[in-house]
Structure formats: C-alpha cells, structure tokens
Amino acid sequence: MASKSKKPSKRPILIFLLILGLLLPHFLSSNQKITQAKEQATLAILTPRSHPGAGEDWAVSFETQGTADLTITPMDGATIDDLEFVGMKCSEEEVIPEIREGDVLFFPNWTCDDIGTVTHLVNVAGKHTLKFQFGDKTAYAYNNPDVETLRPNVAGDEENLSYGISGAGNHWQDVDEAIADDETTKVRNDTDYNNFQRDLYGIENSSGSGTINSVTIYARVRQGIANGDFLKIVLKTGGTVYESTKSITGSWVNYSHEWTSNPGGGS
Numbered sequence: 496m497a498s499k500s501k502k503p504s505k506r507p508i509l510i511f512l513l514i515l516g517l518l519l520p521h522f523l524s525s526n527q528k529i530t531q532a533k534e535q536a537t538l539a540i541l542t543p544r545s546h547p548g549a550g551e552d553w554a555v556s557f558e559t560q561g562t563a564d565l566t567i568t569p570m571d572g573a574t575i576d577d578l579e580f581v582g583m584k585c586s587e588e589e590v591i592p593e594i595r596e597g598d599v600l601f602f603p604n605w606t607c608d609d610i611g612t613v614t615h616l617v618n619v620a621g622k623h624t625l626k627f628q629f630g631d632k633t634a635y636a637y638n639n640p641d642v643e644t645l646r647p648n649v650a651g652d653e654e655n656l657s658y659g660i661s662g663a664g665n666h667w668q669d670v671d672e673a674i675a676d677d678e679t680t681k682v683r684n685d686t687d688y689n690n691f692q693r694d695l696y697g698i699e700n701s702s703g704s705g706t707i708n709s710v711t712i713y714a715r716v717r718q719g720i721a722n723g724d725f726l727k728i729v730l731k732t733g734g735t736v737y738e739s740t741k742s743i744t745g746s747w748v749n750y751s752h753e754w755t756s757n758p759g760g761g762s
Contacts, residue, residue, distance in 0.1 A: 535560060535561045536559070536560065536561035536562070536563045536629060536630035536631070536632060537558075537559065537560040537561065537632060537746070538557065538558075538559050538627060538629040538630075538632035538633075538634050539557065539558045539559075539634065539746075539747075539748050539749060540555065540557050540627065540634045540635070540636050540749065541556040541557055541558060541610065541675065541749065542554070542674075543634075543635065543636055543637065543713075543749060543751075544636075544637050544638075544639065544642055544644075544711075545636070545637070545638050545639075546638065546640045546641070546642045546643075546644070547617050547638060547640070548617065548620045548640050549618065549619055549620040550616075550617065550618075551616075552581060552614050552615070553578070553615045553616075553617050553638050554612055554613070554614045555612065555613050555625060555636040556610050556611070556674075557610070557611050557612075557627060557634070558607075558610055558611070559605065559606070559607055559611065559629050560746075561606070561630070562604055562605065562606040563604070563605065563629050563630030563631075563632075564602070564603050564605065564628075565592075565600075565601070565602040565628070565629050566600070566601050566602075566627075566628040566629075567592075567599070567600040567601075567613055567625055567626070567627055567628075568597070568599045568600075568625065568628070569597065569598050569599070569623070569625060569626075570624040570625065570626050570635075571624065573621050573622070574624055574625065575597060575598050576619070577617060577618055577619035577620075577621055577623060578598070578615040578616065578617060578618065578623060579615060579616040579618055580594065580598065580600065580614075580615055581614040581615055581616050582613075582614050583600065583602075583611070583613045583614070584611065584612045585607035585608075585609060585610075585611050586607070586609035586610060590602065600613065605629065613625075617638065620640050621638075621640070622637070622638065622639050622640075622641075623637070623638040623639075624636070624637055624638075643701060645699045645700075645701065646671050646673070646698065646699065647667035647670055647671045647696035647697065647698055648667070648671065648697065648698060648699050649665075649667065649696075649697035649698075650665045650666075650667055650696070650697060651667070651694070651696045651697045651731075652731065653693055653694060653695040654666050654694050655692045655693050655694060656683060656684055656685075656692045656693070656694045657683070657685040657686040657692060658682060658683045658685035658686075659680075659681075659682050666694050667696040668680075669681055669682050670682060670696065675715045675747070675749075677715070677747050682694060683719065684719075688719075691725075691727060693729060695729065695731055708755070709753050709755045710730070710753070710754045711753040711754075712728050712730060712751065712752055713749060713750070713751045714726060714749075714750050714751070715747055715748070715749050716743050716747070716750060717743065717745060717746055717747045717748065718743045718744060724742075725740055725741065725742055725743065726741045726742075726743050726750055727739065727740050727741075728741065728750065728751070730754060730758065732757065732758065732759045733760075735758075735759055737754075737758045
C-alpha cells in the first residue's frame with residue numbers, strides 16, 4: 496500500500512510570527528521611551544551675563560533635565576584666544592569633557608540632577624560668548640566687562656504681591672541676591688490668581704559713565720499650581736510703567752526683556 500506523504504509543518508512559521516508579535520510591542524515601547532527622553536531634555540543658563548576682567552574666573556552656571564550630548568562652543572576668535580578652560584562640575588563633582596578643535600567642550604550623554612558649572616580663566620578682558628547645546632536645546636552665556644549689574648536695594652513705588660516668603664520687611668529683600676536661591680526667598684501672587692499683582696523695586700545708582708546702549712531686566716520665575724501663568728517684566732521711567740509679558744513654566748527659569756532705547760524718549 497502506498498504511503499501518504501505528510502504535509503509540510505507550519506509550526507516554524509507560527510513560532511516566527513509569535514516571536515515577532517512579542518518583540519514588536521517591546522521595540523515600539525523602547526523607541527517611545529527614547530523619544531520621550533529626548534523631548535524632555537531642557538537647558539537653562541542661570542548666569543547668562545557676567546563681567547569678569549583679566550585674571551578673573553568666568554563661571555557659568557546652568558541646569559539641564561534629561562540626558563543628551565552637551566557641547567559648549569566659543570563663538571568667535573576672541574573667545575577662543577582670551578579664555579583658558581579651568582574645569583567643569585556637576586554640583587561639587589568634577590567632570591572631564593572632551594576638548595575638541597577650537598576649544599569646544601563636548602560631554603556625551605550628559606546628565607546632571609544639580610547645577611552644572613563650567614569655568615574659564617579670562618586672560619584678556621573683552622566681550623566673550625559661549626554657546627551651549629544640549630540635545631536640540633540652545634542657549635548662550637556672555638561675558639562683557641562693560642556690563643553693570645544693578646540689584647534691588649530699596650522699596651519702590653508699589654508693593655502689591657501678596658506674599659514674601661522670607662518674612663523680610665520689604666519684598667525687595669526677597670529678590671536682591673546675586674545668586675538665585677529659588678525657594679529660600681521669593682515673592683508671589685498668593686491671593687488673586689486671575690489678575691496680575693505688581694511690585695516695583697528701587698535699584699542701586701549706576702557707578703559708570705558714558706552712553707547706555709541698553710537696559711535688560713531679569714526675573715527668575717516658576718509658575719504655581721495653575722497652568723498658563725504669565726510674568727510681566729516691568730520698567731518704570733519718567734513716571735510711566737512699561738511692561739513685557741512672558742509665558743512661564745513649572746520650573747525655575749530665567750526670563751529677561753531688553754530695552755535698546757529709552758521707551759519714554761530722551762537719552
């Protein structure tokens with residue numbers, strides 16, 4: 496009696512499809528996590544403008560969230576020639592970046608849960624610019640010895656913000672520090688979330704001379720419990736208040752507005 500031939504088994508195909516079915520969701524999940532990590536990378540320069548002279552250190556503090564390649568690039572010949580790299584830290588821990596051509600500092604897969612600092616020695620006084628790239632985020636730090644920084648030192652014409660955390664007598668005492676201390680001393684709108692509250696602070700008198708080319712006002716702010724908060728950076732001159740509105744986020748970030756001419760007219 497003739498034997499019947501067996502049909503080819505389909506088991507290997509079924510097993511292959513089963514393995515593919517198991518691997519595909521894992522592959523998609525892993526890629527989604529990588530994409531989310533890249534999207535969450537943030538960069539903020541905490542000391543965007545400094546003015547050390549010859550023989551002084553220029554320390555730039557910055558914050559990052561997430562993990563990405565970090566590149567710090569001198570933006571011109573003077574910045575390359577005048578500066579000497581001293582060191583780099585995450586909090587108090589020394590880190591060693593790769594130094595590339597043109598004195599570019601490169602640190603692959605940078606992650607730091609605290610404040611990062613990069614320090615250069617200024618050998619020749621002048622204007623210098625460093626470009627920070629963290630993933631797809633870009634920010635700049637500037638050294639200009641001709642820049643004068645004036646901080647609040649007296650109460651201004653208005654004090655309407657409802658809360659000062661330090662218990663100081665005047666709100667300007669909560670915002671006069673040279674290095675931001677974030678939650679330690681701050682002011683906030685604590686009563687009327689639907690309307691702006693405004694403080695005005697008096698500042699030190701300028702000790703410089705010559706032509707003022709611009710005035711930049713900085714504020715370090717985070718939003719409270721509600722989304723969609725806004726900040727108004729305010730300049731009062733000649734009895735008139737001028738405002739610039741900025742959208743803010745849930746983390747502490749430096750905001751600024753520059754006036755390149757007197758909004759009230761005149762010099």
